Every structure is written in structure tokens, then in C-alpha cells.
Ligand SMILES: Nc1ncnc2c1ncn2[C@@H]1O[C@H](COP(=O)(O)OP(=O)(O)O)[C@@H](O)[C@H]1O
């Protein structure tokens with residue numbers, strides 16, 4: 306899937322969004338997500354993060370400006386696992402391929418592989434309610450992975466989990482990224498999570514929603530051995546972004 | 554939508570320690586042992602015995618005449634002589650009520666489906682659904698008697714008219730309250746409306762549909778008996794509603810009581826059947842059908 310020369314997955318050029326009720330959610334936005342890049346977004350609630358994500362996924366169109374979408378396969382991961390309670394883990398994971406009428410055997414292969422990647426190969430027949438919150442979120446991740454996306458759109462995906470599970474899920478996402486190298490647009494309330502996970506952190510402010518600054522992460526997911534994590538540089542970046550958010 | 558009962562979302566399940574624990578629960582499911590079964594049956598049984606004993610005692614104590622309030626023993630004694638005259642009417646009412654229930658289930662679901670599928674249909678039909686609910690059916694029954702003649706057909710239609718609204722209202726609520734994000738997910742993957750309906754919305758709505766049917770089970774029996782009150786006997790055999798009016802006129806109180814009990818049983822049986830389907834269909838995934846230790 307990954308070729309040497311590839312178009313950007315998403316490019317916002319002067320994109321604004323005004324809802325039909327006249328509310329301007331986003332002032333002109335300029336943002337590019339290159340192939341295989343992990344970009345996280347932080348900002349106060351109501352600053353237009355979800356609006357931005359929905360536009361990147363083609364679910365909503367810009368009011369003005371230019372939005373080019375180069376990704377061929379998006380996957381959306383929500384804050385809640387958003388599973389079908391009456392279908393087992395395997396069927397939930399196969400959902401997108403089934404809808405797309407991917408051949409049966411291939412559908413199964415992708416789902417089983419995705420479940421293996423998230424460590425759930427042993428609970429394929431379980432129903433969502435028989436799993437813990439963290440496991441259900443991993444099913445949600447597996448469902449996204451099984452559709453073989455080149456861009457993952459994640460809207461506060463781990464926000465509903467306890468802190469311990471949440472940290473582990475972030476590590477897991479980085480591990481999955483190393484295997485598949487999909488692009489990620491990742492909304493979070495945790496500055497530390499944003500810095501830890503991404504190549505770049507988009508800092509947003511509201512009134513109207515806009516990008517204040519795009520900060521490079523000192524620990525991008527591709528480079529590090531684990532030793533490079535939790536360094537002073539990371540702490541400093543977290544502090545810096547915190548200050549930027551407070552000032553905006 | 555006043556009738557629609559709220560069906561709560563599934564709460565987060567308990568956290569199993571390991572994936573294996575989730576796949577194969579280590580604690581075996583508790584079989585309903587004699588003890589637990591008893592703890593379910595005993596309390597209401599005790600209440601029943603006390604109530605019946607109190608009833609008997611008060612009547613003996615104050616010498617209330619039988620033609621006003623029959624004592625439990627009078628009612629019991631009536632079973633033998635009355636049973637022959639009650640079986641037929643019970644079957645008639647049963648046929649009308651259950652027929653009306655099935656009609657309401659099919660029509661109610663179909664109308665809700667059409668309303669959920671096409672917005673125009675919802676806007677066009679909803680006011681009339683509400684209107685249908687607000688019309689006192691007992692006032693319409695005589696019109697139906699004129700049109701359809703007195704008898705089981707009319708009573709079945711009256712039963713269906715009363716039972717249809719809860720089915721439609723609940724089904725519609727279920728079909729339309731499907732998780733927004735799941736709907737979005739289906740749309741993003743390019744699912745057709747038809748696929749979305751059959752794979753997502755209808756299964757999601759199932760608990761709501763069954764709640765509607767449970768309400769309809771009671772309503773349809775009421776409808777059948779109301780129909781019989783108004784339409785009377787028609788050409789053939791009268792139902793329990795007819796027995797109730799005629800025994801009341803003749804002050805045959807023990808028999809009247811038996812007819813009321815029979816009507817309750819007709820209702821209870823249907824309710825029980827719906828509940829059984831509900832538990833069988835939903836017990837694995839929906840809270841409303843799970844045993845409390847799950
Ligand atoms: N469909 C909509 N119509 C009108 N206003 C909306 C709509 N969706 C979101 N908004 C408004 O746009 C702003 C940004 O929303 P959102 O993108 O969800 O913010 P965030 O995800 O950062 O919390 C909010 O003030 C919200 O109320």
C-alpha cells in the first residue's frame with residue numbers, strides 16, 4: 306500500500322466551517338497530514354476539533370477554502386467503542402469489510418489478523434458486554450484496522466478509559482502504527498498523550514476555532530527506542546503546550 | 554410517544570481479569586436451585602394466601618350477602634357447575650384478543666418501519682397515530698359494529714386498534730434512537746439504507762419492539778372485552794365480555810368473578826409468551842432480559 310511517492314492524506318487550505326445555524330466553528334485552517342504521519346489535536350472543548358476531524362473524513366464539507374482528501378480508506382474511532390451489542394467480537398471486527406462486500410475469506414483473514422494485533426484472538430466469540438472497557442476499545446481499534454485504512458481518525462478514543470488502561474492503549478496504538486504506518490489524526494484532552502503519540506501536535510483555541518500553533522513532538526513514534534520516552538524534552542513540550550493553551 | 558417505555562442502554566460489564574476469564578466465565582452459571590426458585594415464588598404466594606384468607610374472614614365476620622361479594626369458597630364451589638359455560642367464551646375472547654394482538658404487531662411494526670425509513674411518511678402518518686391513540690376506542694366500537702356487524706371480527710379489530718399504538722411508538726423509538734456513531738459508521742462504509750435497516754436498526758430496536766408487544770399484550774385483551782361489551786354476542790358464541798355483562802345483570806357474582814379471573818388468565822398467558830420470547834431473544838446481550846447476577 307505504501308509507495309515511495311504519495312499524495313498527502315489530507316490538506317486543509319484556508320478552510321472555514323460555518324454551520325447552518327450561522328455559527329462559525331472554524332476560522333481559516335491550514336493543516337496538512339502527510340502519509341504515515343501521526344498528528345494529534347489538543348484544545349478546549351467546543352473549539353472545533355470534532356468538526357475538523359469530520360471534514361478530514363469527508364463527513365462534512367468546508368464552507369469556504371480548499372480541502373483535498375488524498376486518503377483512499379478512512380477509519381473512524383469514536384470515544385465509545387460503538388459496537389453492535391448483539392454481535393460477537395469477530396462479527397463486529399468484520400463489519401466494514403462485510404458492508405464493502407469484500408470476499409468472505411479475505412474479510413475473515415483481515416479481522417482475525419486485526420484481532421491478533423490488538424491481542425484479542427482468544428475472545429472472538431464473546432459478546433461486547435462480556436469484555437472490559439479496555440478490551441471493548443481494542444475491538445473498536447481492531448475493527449478500524451481490519452478495514453486497512455491509510456488514515457485513522459480518532460476522536461478522544463481513550464477518554465472513557467481509566468488512566469492505566471489509557472496509557473497502555475496509547476502504547477498499543479504506537480506499536481500498531483509501527484506495523485502498519487497509517488496516518489493518524491488523533492483528538493485528545495491529555496497534552497502528554499498528544500505529545501507522546503504524535504509527530505506533530507496541533508494546538509487549537511476557540512472563539513472562533515482556530516489553530517494557534519503546530520508543535521513538533523520531541524518523541525515522534527517512528528524514531529524512539531523506549532529509552533527516548535519520558536525525557537525532559539517531553540516534559541518541556543507538555544509544559545509549553547499547556548502554557549500556549551492557557552494563553553490563548 | 555407517551556406510552557413508550559424507556560429501554561436503558563447496556564451498562565458497562567464487569568471487568569474480567571483476563572481475556573480467558575471473559576471467554577469462559579470461571580464461575581459456573583447458577584442453576585435455578587430449589588432454594589432460589591422458592592425465594593421467587595414464596596413471597597407472592599404468601600401475600601395471596603393472606604389476602605384470600607382475609608377476604609373469606611371479612612365476609613364470614615360481617616355476613617356479606619353472596620350476591621354482593623362472593624367469598625373465595627363460593628367462587629371455588631362455582632368452578633364445577635360453571636366450567637362448562639366458561640370454556641367456550643374464554644376461547645372466543647382468546648381468539649379475538651390474540652388475533653387482534655397479531656394484527657397490531659404486524660401492522661404496528663410495518664407502520665413504524667415505513668415511518669423510520671422515509672421521513673415524509675413519518676411526517677404524514679405521525680399525527681394520525683397520535684389521533685388514533687387519543688380517540689376513545691369505546692366510542693368507536695359502535696361504529697365498527699355497524700360496519701362489520703357484531704361478533705368476533707369487530708372485537709378483533711377493536712383489540713388491534715388499542716394494541717397497535719404501543720407497538721408502533723416503541724418500534725419507532727427503537728429504530729430512530731440507534732447509536733448515531735454506528736449509523737455514521739455504516740454510512741461511511743457505504744451501506745445501503747436497506748442494509749442499515751436490517752443489520753443495524755432492526756436488531757437495535759428489538760428490545761423496544763418487545764417492550765411495545767408486552768404493553769400490547771395487555772391492551773389487546775382489554776380491547777377484545779370492550780368490543781364484547783359493546784357488540785354483544787353477535788350470531789355465535791359470546792366471549793367473556795358477554796358473560797361478564799350478563800352475569801352482572803343477573804347478580805351471579807361467583808360466576809362473574811370466575812369470568813374476570815378467566816379474562817386475567819387470557820391476558821397473563823399472552824404476556825407470559827411475549828416475555829418468554831423477550832428473554833430468549835435478548836438474554837445474551839440486553840440488560841432487560843438478563844438475570845440479576847449477570
Ligand atoms: N451540527 C452543528 N450545528 C451547529 N453547531 C455545531 C454543530 N456541530 C458542532 N457545532 C458547534 O461547533 C462548535 C465546535 O464543535 P466541535 O467540533 O464538536 O468541538 P470540539 O470537538 O472541539 O469539542 C461547538 O460550539 C458546537 O456547539
Ligand SMILES: [Mg+2]
Pocket residue numbers: 354355460
Ligand atoms: Mg469533540
